[in-house]
Amino acid sequence: MPAHDVLIIGAGLAGQRAALAAAEEGATVAIMSKVHPVRSHSNAAAGGINAALNPEDSWESHAFDTVKGSDYLGDQDAIEIMCREAPEEILWLEHRGVTFHRNAQGRLGTRAFGGASAARTYYVADITGQALLHVLYEQLMKFHEQIDRYEEWFTTRLLVGEDGSCIGAIARDIRSGQMEVFTAKNVILATGGAGQAWQPTTNALICTGDGIAQAYDIGAPLMDMEMVQYHPTTLAENGFLITEGARGEGAHLYNALGERFMEKYAPNKMELASRDVVSRAEQTEINEGRGFPGGTIALDITMVPKKRILEALREIVNIGRDFAGVDITKEPIMIRPGQHYIMGGVKTDIDGQTPITGLYAAGECACISVHGGNRLGANSLLDTLIFGRRSGEHAAKRAAGIAMPVVASGQISEEQSFIDNIIARERSGRRVSEIKNELGEMMNKDVAVYRDAAGLANAHEVIGRLKEEAKTSYIDDRGTVFNQDVLGAIELDYMLTCAEATVLSAIERKESRGAQFRTDFPARDDAQWLKHITVSRNGGQEPEVDYAPVTMTQWEPEERTY
Amino acid sequence: MPEYTLKIRRYSPETGDAAYWEEFKVDLEGHRSVLEGILSARATTDGSIGIRCSCRAAICGSCAVRINGKADLACHHHLDHAAAESPDGNTITVEPMGNMPIIKDLIVDMDAVHWKKIQRVTPWLLPEGPEPEREYIVPHENMVDVTQTMACIQCGACVSDCLSMEVDPLFIGPAALAKAYRFVGDPRDGQQYERLKDLAEDPHGIYDCTHCFMCIEACPKGVAPMSQIMRLRRVAGSDQKINDRNNGYRHEKAFVKNIEKYGTLHEANLLPDSYGGKFHPRAIPVLAGSLPAIVPALLRGKVTPAKALHHHKLPDQKQIRAIYDTVEGRDSRNELNLYIEGYEDEPVLKAAGEEERGPHS
Ligand SMILES: Cc1cc2nc3c(=O)[nH]c(=O)nc-3n(C[C@H](O)[C@H](O)[C@H](O)COP(=O)(O)OP(=O)(O)OC[C@H]3O[C@@H](n4cnc5c(N)ncnc54)[C@H](O)[C@@H]3O)c2cc1C
Ligand code: SF4
Ligand code: SF4
Ligand code: FES
DSSP: OOEEEEEEEOOSHHHHHHHHHHHHTTOOEEEEESSOGGGSGGGGOOSOEEOOOSTTSOHHHHHHHHHHHTTTOSOHHHHHHHHHHHHHHHHHHHHHTOOOOBOTTSSBOEEOOTTOSSOOEEOSTTOHHHHHHHHHHHHHHHTTTTEEEEETEEEEEEEEOTTSOEEEEEEEETTTOOEEEEEEEEEEEOOOOOGGGSSSBSSOTTOSOHHHHHHHHTTOOEESTTOEEEEEEEETTTOOBOOTHHHHTTOEEEOTTSOOTHHHHOTTTGGGSOHHHHHHHHHHHHHTTOSBTTTBEEEEOTTSOHHHHHHHSHHHHHHIIIIIOOOTTTSOEEEEEEEEEESOEEEOOTTSBOSSTTEEEOGGGEEOSSSTTOOOTTSHHHHHHHHHHHHHHHHHHHHHTSOOOOOOTTHHHHHHHHHHHHHHOOTTSOBHHHHHHHHHHHHHHHSSSEEOHHHHHHHHHHHHHHHHHHHTOBOSOOOSTTOHHHHHHHHHHHHHHHHHHHHHHHHHOOSOBTTBEETTBOSOOHHHHOEEEEEEOTTSSSOEEEEEEOOOSSOOOOOOOO | OOEEEEEEEEOOTTTOOOOEEEEEEEEOOTTSBHHHHHHHHHHHTOTTOOOOOSOSSSSSOOOEEEETTEEEEGGGSBHHHHHHHSTTSSEEEEEOOSSSOEEETTEEOTIIIIIHHHHHTOOSOOBOSSOOSSOOOOOHHHHHHHHHHHTOOOOOHHHHHOHHHHHOTTOOOHHHHHHHHHHHTOTTBSOHHHHHHHHHHSTTSGGGOOOOOHHHHHOTTSOOHHHHHHHHHHIIIIITOOOOTTOHHHHHHHHHHHHHHHSSOOHHHHHHHHTSOOOOGGGHHHHHHHHHHHHHHHHHTSOOSOGGGTTOSSOOHHHHHHHHHHHHTOSSOOOOOHHHHOOTTOSOOOOTTOSOOOTTO
16 A cells, blocks of 8 residues: 655646655655646646746736736735746756747747736747646656656545545556555645536646545635636637737737727737636627627737747647648638636645645645636746645655554445446436536536626536436446546546536626626626635535635735736 | 548457457548547447547647557547548548557557657756756757757657567667657757767667658657657767767768769668768768658659759759758758748748747747
8 A cells, every 4th residue: 555745646737846846855755647647738738937037027027917817816925926936946947958948149038928017938839838747757757766656547535534634545547447545644636627617628638627526525625716717719619729829929819890809908918918808808709799600709820920930839830730720820710718727726825735634736726826816828837836846845844744644444445336336337327428518518608708697597507407417327338447438427526516616606706807707797896805715515515605815915906907 | 521430449458359340430520530530439339449538639649549550649630531541431440559568449558668768768857067047058949959859749659650669679769769869959968978879879779760751750749750860870970979889870871872872772882881981971961851851752762842852753863962962061950840940841941040039039
């Protein structure tokens, strides 16, 4: 039975960074991922990572942009930490071998990104996330003696000790189907987002909110779950992302009348306003009949020199060509807002600690909250790395002072029969895939850019029904080796948990802030709603809604214009 | 919507049965991917079809399989193209990658082969001296250059189809050697000589590649592993003067000379030339830069659209000479690098960094 000081679940950027930091502190570390680490969704991040590293730039400016971008819902103490530590983190990455873009002097070069007052986004062509992820994985291979890797292992449940603290997890070796108990002094969740609860989404098939739901199941509160980012430029057909780097390089948005409509909504920042602002502008144009057929908007990048496009945006040239049949260097491409990121997640403090002792969370599955109502482009990679590292360090230090917990026996057989029961279900209910599709389409209709009480009520009702149907939903695979089918059934439960928390929070927040726009409450209401909404089980079965204060340090809420 | 037939290779280690083929009909637009076809069969007909997949967008490297016998990402191959390539114009065969043991259906054991080989090349940066206070100062061109190998998503397609590996399973192979170039070509790495000496002296190292081009054809990300191997050889031989005990470096020199002289591979003279004869070091980059276009053309007796060949049917001596002159006459070394030079069909090879960068750099 494996036992470690720190067990990390998830091997995207947050998880890998946490593992390296914990190992550096001398802890014994295990890192587990349901896919090979380099397949993690962090590799999809194209645009880049923010840091005020230039002498002319300042972390205060970065922090202010982030606070403003969050629509003042972000916790300013956490934002200050993130922005202050960002330059150091970029240098750490550079020293480990990330092939960051250079300027003519051979120094790190930047590009502009939405919602930022300076060009402070560092990048590797348009494969930034991939480059970071692969370089971190190089480091994991380098430190293989300190860090045990469990690749293609699926965590199904977190373990709780008698005193209520988290003492490990149960996982399934996907390849053999064997279950195993992992004892740990600390568990760090780094399981990423839950975008698959929406259809379409820019998120990968593995982004099913596993860690968020597992933490919720053992009583951890989820925070800011109503804040769901719709990215302004996703491919109309399949939801694939066209990176914000495109607009950073100078691309324009046009409606069907040929108007560069952002002039109306954000006369100063134009296409580079905050994502929520641009997505709403597009949706308004589409809703008011000025979109292209099928409800789309044109993204035109042809004015950027071709050589520059090929050098800096090669991946989207490929995406345009392979997935939309469009040569973006020659013609505009049709896009629309699409589900992209969840600002919410498991509530943590600035060291990644959740209210449950021994349980940490970092990356997209966590809510610290540095993104508040709306995340700025290129701030998420930064969030994963800074708070991944802080969690790893903190957990390692905490481990030094405590004894290895003891997991009660019988856990494996209980979990084994839970899974065996799913595999053995009669084919009388609905297919798992059907329920997933219904959930995704409904969420994209009722819990999207514009929301109202009626739509949210419908969403709540549908989720309630789907939760019931999920209990009898069936799968086809009866095997143990690489039974992906049964994992899909477990993931469906996770997505439903996340979707429910999202809907409850969205119903609760009766105002418009950041990514939450209520057509029935169109104004921001600081007097009543400048606070976080949390959802937790509080020991019971049913979700309970509560509030948490927003931490302010130096920035008072102002009206938000771009 | 058109209907496609996916003929999928099935195998379960649990039943004791041999592998078999199973056909699935899918109704999807032709520009949808083979992966979407498989996922639709999985969602509606048989959820037990095993395939790794995640991003659906050719980013995560999970879904490499063999489609109609050739390795590619399932999410990166359109159904209509796949159908058109198939013998009957409709039945698309999908099977697991080659050169790796099969675990279940389309899932192979990448740890046993691919990742083991990656680990073989010491795949992490080994800088020398103390860390600078700020970033390492590195020329823009070098970073763009190694970014081509950073573009590798470790999908294993090249490993699947590598002919040398089929013959010599111990061959380090295309993906791992491309990964090696990522460090050899990175000015921040302090172990260039040691890395190259190791790879040159390993009998299954850089001289074990037979230039079969399969890896270049298979690679969905334009990494061009064979070109990276050629560059490793060039840096090992010309720059670091590493004379490996397998005589690979000399053999390569003779190879270049041979083509220069005869316009095509003159097998009879290749061997003797490998052990002597004169050599112009600047000719090596020719291979690195031009092989993908020229050699298949020569081998197949037809010419691909490399500009230097002026689209003639058969290369003549003058054209070959022209390629050598062009490349040897350059001030800076030009490499085949998609990040610098755009698509293969673009006419001119440009050196990096000669134009204005974008507005924000
Ligand atoms: C298309 C796209 C482009 C983006 N571009 C940018 C950008 O340019 N800049 C930016 O800052 N942000 C960007 N983002 C956001 C950013 O990429 C993500 O928010 C971030 O990478 C999340 O990292 P993570 O480490 O939290 O999780 P992930 O990278 O998603 O990793 C999650 C890990 O958890 C593991 N896991 C999950 N569940 C389980 C389980 N049950 N058992 C075991 N393991 C499990 C997975 O295997 C995986 O290893 C982009 C996002 C998308 C979708
Ligand atoms: S060119 Fe070399 S490395 Fe590439 S597939 Fe052929 S033998 Fe293998
Ligand atoms: S070099 Fe290309 S084919 Fe080979 S593993 Fe990398 S991306 Fe895949
Ligand atoms: S699913 Fe990610 S590469 Fe195909």
